[in-house]
Amino acid sequence: MACPEKTPLQSASPEGQDLKRGSSSMLTDWWISGWSPAHCPCCASDCVEPMVLLQLGEGMESNTKSWMMRLLSRPQTQGGAGLLVHPGEDDFNDVLLLSAPRCTLLQATEELGLCRPDHDGNMATFSYHNKQLFRHSDNMQEFLTLAERQFIVKCELESLRALEVQRIPGVPAHLGHLKFRENVFQTMRKAGLIMDMIPLHNQKQLVALRKEWYSHTRLWGQPLESIQSYFGGSVAFYFSFLDFYTRALMPMALLGGVLALMPPETRKGTAMEDTEEPEPESDSEWVSPGGLVIMAMMSMLWSTVLLELWKRRSSTLAYHWGTNRLTERFAEPRPSFYGELGVNPVTGRLEPLFPAWQRQLRLALVSTPLVGMFLGLVVLGMTGFYWAQSRAQDWHESSQSLISMALLYMPSVAHIVYTNILGTAYGKVALRLTEWENHREESAFQNHHTTKVLVFTFFNCFAVLFHIAFVKQDLPLLQKRLASLLIVTQLINQVSEVVVPFIIDHFLNPPERKEEDDDPEADAILDQSNLPPFPGLFSEYIELLVQFGYLSLFSCVYPLTALLLLLNNLTELRTDAYKICKLFRKPFAPPTAGIGVWQAAFEILGFLSVMSNCWLLIMSPRLQEFSQEVGLNSTQILVLAVLVEHILILVKLIVAFLIPDEPDWVRIQREKAEFHSMRALGQQKL
Numbered sequence: 001m002a003c004p005e006k007t008p009l010q011s012a013s014p015e016g017q018d019l020k021r022g023s024s025s026m027l028t029d030w031w032i033s034g035w036s037p038a039h040c041p042c043c044a045s046d047c048v049e050p051m052v053l054l055q056l057g058e059g060m061e062s063n064t065k066s067w068m069m070r071l072l073s074r075p076q077t078q079g080g081a082g083l084l085v086h087p088g089e090d091d092f093n094d095v096l097l098l099s100a101p102r103c104t105l106l107q108a109t110e111e112l113g114l115c116r117p118d119h120d121g122n123m124a125t126f127s128y129h130n131k132q133l134f135r136h137s138d139n140m141q142e143f144l145t146l147a148e149r150q151f152i153v154k155c156e157l158e159s160l161r162a163l164e165v166q167r168i169p170g171v172p173a174h175l176g177h178l179k180f181r182e183n184v185f186q187t188m189r190k191a192g193l194i195m196d197m198i199p200l201h202n203q204k205q206l207v208a209l210r211k212e213w214y215s216h217t218r219l220w221g222q223p224l225e226s227i228q229s230y231f232g233g234s235v236a237f238y239f240s241f242l243d244f245y246t247r248a249l250m251p252m253a254l255l256g257g258v259l260a261l262m263p264p265e266t267r268k269g270t271a272m273e274d275t276e277e278p279e280p281e282s283d284s285e286w287v288s289p290g291g292l293v294i295m296a297m298m299s300m301l302w303s304t305v306l307l308e309l310w311k312r313r314s315s316t317l318a319y320h321w322g323t324n325r326l327t328e329r330f331a332e333p334r335p336s337f338y339g340e341l342g343v344n345p346v347t348g349r350l351e352p353l354f355p356a357w358q359r360q361l362r363l364a365l366v367s368t369p370l371v372g373m374f375l376g377l378v379v380l381g382m383t384g385f386y387w388a389q390s391r392a393q394d395w396h397e398s399s400q401s402l403i404s405m406a407l408l409y410m411p412s413v414a415h416i417v418y419t420n421i422l423g424t425a426y427g428k429v430a431l432r433l434t435e436w437e438n439h440r441e442e443s444a445f446q447n448h449h450t451t452k453v454l455v456f457t458f459f460n461c462f463a464v465l466f467h468i469a470f471v472k473q474d475l476p477l478l479q480k481r482l483a484s485l486l487i488v489t490q491l492i493n494q495v496s497e498v499v500v501p502f503i504i505d506h507f508l509n510p511p512e513r514k515e516e517d518d519d520p521e522a523d524a525i526l527d528q529s530n531l532p533p534f535p536g537l538f539s540e541y542i543e544l545l546v547q548f549g550y551l552s553l554f555s556c557v558y559p560l561t562a563l564l565l566l567l568n569n570l571t572e573l574r575t576d577a578y579k580i581c582k583l584f585r586k587p588f589a590p591p592t593a594g595i596g597v598w599q600a601a602f603e604i605l606g607f608l609s610v611m612s613n614c615w616l617l618i619m620s621p622r623l624q625e626f627s628q629e630v631g632l633n634s635t636q637i638l639v640l641a642v643l644v645e646h647i648l649i650l651v652k653l654i655v656a657f658l659i660p661d662e663p664d665w666v667r668i669q670r671e672k673a674e675f676h677s678m679r680a681l682g683q684q685k686l
Helices: 024-034 062-073 102-112 128-133 146-158 184-190 203-213 224-231 233-261 264-268 289-320 356-399 402-407 410-437 442-471 475-508 520-530 538-554 561-582 597-619 621-629 634-658 664-685
Strands: 052-056 084-086 095-099 115-117 123-125 194-199 340-343 350-353
Touching (some): 052 146, 052 520, 062 095, 095 520, 184 194, 194 520, 203 224, 233 561, 289 538, 289 664, 475 538, 538 561
Antiparallel strands (some): 084 095
């Protein structure tokens, strides 16, 4: 087994004598004695890779820490987590280092449903019983990525359940009492024994990744293999989608730039040629009727092709990374899942059970109405804003005073404060609702929580634009609002994502400590807890979704949308990489087969774009004039628009059907893996 880079920490030897730092042989002896022993010969190794830092409660008693170490290192067959544990500097400090032996990693690989290459190079669902048939099954650094190994350690810790009624030593009875099959990790968190769990950076790998990722001048391409290996599949899928989406913006940016740079006489079209004195060009005449149609049609077709091609890319990456056959529904439930203790009818394990009909009832009768109520509050705030703005405008026109001029800005300020307060309150309510719904799998919890916040955020971002477009029917105002949103939002994003992180990293962070007698590698491990937690990718996906909405829903009104988004994303690729590498803790990243619920969100926007663009074309003054010239009344225009809308939706469905969701070679390899798995299962039964 290959030996990873050692990161020694001072520890008490079994005899209780502190080993001093000195020669490499002293460090090797210390390293072996510091970790809990492996429980089978195949897991024994001369060196152990520290993967997770467990931050304990301050002032923990030594007998409590010793009990915790014994529990975590105990074999899984005896009710333990089957991990390797290191006490840190001594038995009294507030950290534990965790790693995982070979057998624990291999068994978890099977439980997660990960695929790995066999000796013929074909991807197959890993089986612990047939581990000798898979490449590198004796070398965990080659068999699993660092992100996968760290996630397995997290899963084993969070899924640990008590096999008997017991009490945690050194903890009050009302906090440290463990019931049969109760989640041990959750109990220790509530008792204040575990404060945080941090995946550790590998400094050599991180430096190499940074050089490959953003230290060189590169506009395109992401080192996806290195990202997936170090930060995990969820982070790699995000950067893959961001890179794919940014490249796809180029044709739309080119088309929009051509339409925007056309000379005024061409943009006005032939309708102005017969007039003696041309009227001044209005904001609504940004492009000719033909240009409007071309931009709308290209936007709808572009969004469909983009998402279908992304599905193919996503399935290819999932196959290559071995995550296309995940089996999370067969794993242990998430730590906070609760219910009556019973036998799982699928797995046969004793675990908490919660009826699905109760969860559906909570969703239908409580969660959905509450989400709808908050959406109504968004509409109420927008209505109040327009009412207050109208009153303030009337008062200013009648009084023409400095006070009335100042009050013109009050409705906007009040609306901003209102939306911020409402968004904060909704975020807390959405999290509590999702927890109350009691989802068994972590992915289900994340999907429902993301969906709730996504619906509110989308409504909050686009309600004003839809109101301007389809209620007020003011296309010039829509153009101005969209242009200001794109320019101002991107300027704010660039400042917050480039300037602020640079200042924090170079000026506000505390200077590096000078280590003379202390061990700098040990301090590098302990100092990782001082970094802020990684906030996740939700805000990044929201930004992309809002971008996609601006482009697919309203780009025919403002053709420069794609060009502005392209310029923004070229910077986003590097700043996001910089932030995740330098400014935050390393996140835990579960194996994933795609971008999850965000795929559905983008597809819904794609269908909405058909209706949006059709009705925007109807409201275009130039197209209305053109319709009157050819003798169409309002009823005929409405019927024609509905007909065109349905035809375009049918075209989208046909294009989506003609582009397979996965390449043929991926489909063939997936079916081969299923066939071989079926044959192997049949041979085991014989």
